[in-house]
Amino acid sequence: MLTDAWINSSLMLPLDEDAPEFLDSMRSALLQLSQDRDFWIRSIYPRLIVDASDEFKFRKESSAPSGFIAWKSGERLVESARRTLIAGAKSYMGPGRHYVNKHGRFAHRYLDQVLMGQSAPGSYIITAYAPPNGAVPLSGSADAAAFAVPELGLASVRDVSQAVVRAVQATVEALEHYRSSGSLAGFEAGVAQGISYEMTSAILGIAENSDGADISIEWDPVTPAPGELDSHFEFRGSDVDPLSKAATRLAADASSEVSTLTGRVHLLAKKQAGSPGVFGLDTLSGGRAKKVRVRLSDEDEYHEAVRAHEEDLALEVSGRLEKEANLSWLYDATVVRTLGPISEFSRPSRSAIEGQISLFSEQVDE
The missing domain is CATH 2.40.50 (OB fold (Dihydrolipoamide Acetyltransferase, E2P))
Incomplete structure (x- = not known):
């Protein structure tokens, strides 16, 4: 059975051709597809043309009609989704408060394995497809040799994807700790699980200017799903303040x-x-x-x-x-x-006198 959790649609496909009800079940499935063209385009066709893939879905609620978003907010969501994947991939290589350019090439080699799908109805959704059976060279200088001799160093795409989810999950747990205690200590403690300046600032971009946002993951059954990780994470507009404070703290050099x-x-x-x-x-x-x-x-x-x-x-x-x-x-x-x-945010002029009219509306750049 194929399902789409975002629109609560499902399709039953018969597999036993010798079953007496096979023809009737297949006709029913084909009729459903003919009547729901969007379900075919959005949910089934991508799975047929793309190899086995783990799906990351980044959703942002907005006041626009379902399936639409303000252009600039849409650009911001795409960028924030990309930065989430990059930050999580860096955490695969090791924990860090602020990576800057460290592990950047490895993270971009992981991103090169990922496909971006079309938006889906709901509000606005960015989908990323990561092949669980793919591999990412640990060293860019030995790409070809690494594939020929795996012992030289390859990371499984699924393992890196799990690192992304683990870092997102740790960030959500730190947010929950902040809501109950008002303390940012959870972000400091979560660095070992993948929290970083890069991850907090990426999720900040997903949460800000939204009426609610979330990240969901659907693991491809070709490889057993990790049982210790959650698959759905929600964010609120009120999370922007602690995420901003945490990002500033994690970026600081002691x-x-x-x-x-x-x-x-x-x-x-x-x-x-x-x-x-x-x-x-x-x-x-x-x-x-x-x-x-x-x-x-x-x-x-x-x-x-x-x-x-x-x-x-x-x-x-x-x-x-x-x-x-x-x-x-x-x-x-x-x-x-x-x-x-x-x-x-304009700063009032220190030379302003009450009742005096300014001759210039804007300060001239240097």
Whole structure:
């Protein structure tokens, strides 16, 4: 029996051709398919053309009609789903509070094995198909040799997928601990199970600006499903605050002073090969540094700065704040999250006098 849990549809397929009811059952199944074209396109056809696959479904509730989402929110959901898979794949290689670029090539080799499916009704759903029988070379320098001689180092795609789910599950457990205690200690304790800055910030992107969101996993029966892992995880809009705080804490380097700033992005620098990118931040959160140059630690986050610049959104970043001559720099910086419109975070001018009319509506960039 094929089922689609998102729309509560099912299809009974007879397997015994010698059974007296075989023809009637097959006609009934074909009639059902002819009357429900969406079920065929959405649930059955992808399984016929794709090899055995474990399915990850990332769903976000929105005020749009069922199956639709605001364009920018849809882009954010796709990006957050990708970052969830990347963060979980990194945790397969070993625990870490903040990976930055560590294990990045391995995680992207895992992602190269994954297919993205069409959205399904419900609200808006991103589906990822990961082949359980696939393999990921542990070392990029020995890809061909690794497949020829497995002893050189291959990771099972199913094992990496389990690491993704284990990290998501640990993050959900930390959120539950926060709801009951108000403490972020669960995030610190869960690093050994896969919680990291990368995972918390990815799930933050799924939860924010939503009326509810969830991640579900359906393991392909070709390989026995792991019994110790949950298969459905729910998130609330109220989870954004603890996830943001946890991301900031996990990104912090205990050996240096870390600052978290909110501001308007300007002076974007084009990325160079091997460089994560640099941008200017006109801070809105107060403090001694009014303008800061931000040097990112992860190139995947550069596009968030570009988006914040293009859409006039406030950006929250965290890093090591240092002063060099007349410039303030935020080194090893990470994007905690993208906030709302700049107008909602504007810093009042210190020189403003009550009743005085400003001649300029916006400060000129450096």
